[in-house]
Amino acid sequence: MKTQKEHWRKKSYQKVTLELKLSVVDQIKNGQISTNFASKKHDVPRTTIGYWIKKYSTLVQQNTGMSKLNEIKKLKERIEELEFVKGFQQDIIADMEIITEVDLSKKSLPKTPACRQAG
Numbered sequence: 381m382k383t384q385k386e387h388w389r390k391k392s393y394q395k396v397t398l399e400l401k402l403s404v405v406d407q408i409k410n411g412q413i414s415t416n417f418a419s420k421k422h423d424v425p426r427t428t429i430g431y432w433i434k435k436y437s438t439l440v441q442q443n444t445g446m447s448k449l450n451e452i453k454k455l456k457e458r459i460e461e462l463e464f465v466k467g468f469q470q471d472i473i474a475d476m477e478i479i480t481e482v483d484l485s486k487k488s489l490p491k492t493p494a495c496r497q498a499g
Contacts, residue, residue, distance in 0.1 A: 396424060404429060405436045 404422065407413045408429070415433075419426045477484050 394423075396422065401432045402436055405432050408433060409437060 400422070404413075404418045408415055408418060413421075415426050415429050418424070418429055473484050476482075
């Protein structure tokens, strides 16, 4: 039996950086970790992590969206570069065909596109 009243003190937590909050939210959203695991790992209540998810999910999505746009832009630039190289190579083949009077494109090119050969 308890004879004295126990005084409950609120547990104190250390301050968490924005970067860590965003990282935790991103990991939870991607299914890499659970809320419960994140709570134990970072010594933060699950309710707090739930709050972070509500507050920062849209921010993570916006950041991801921006990086996706940058990735798309880089891929489009790479496509243009490869199309230029392809055109240049086709011009060289055409010139060599004229010089040698041999149909090089049929002998040099694979019967099926490379992307189909791998699959």
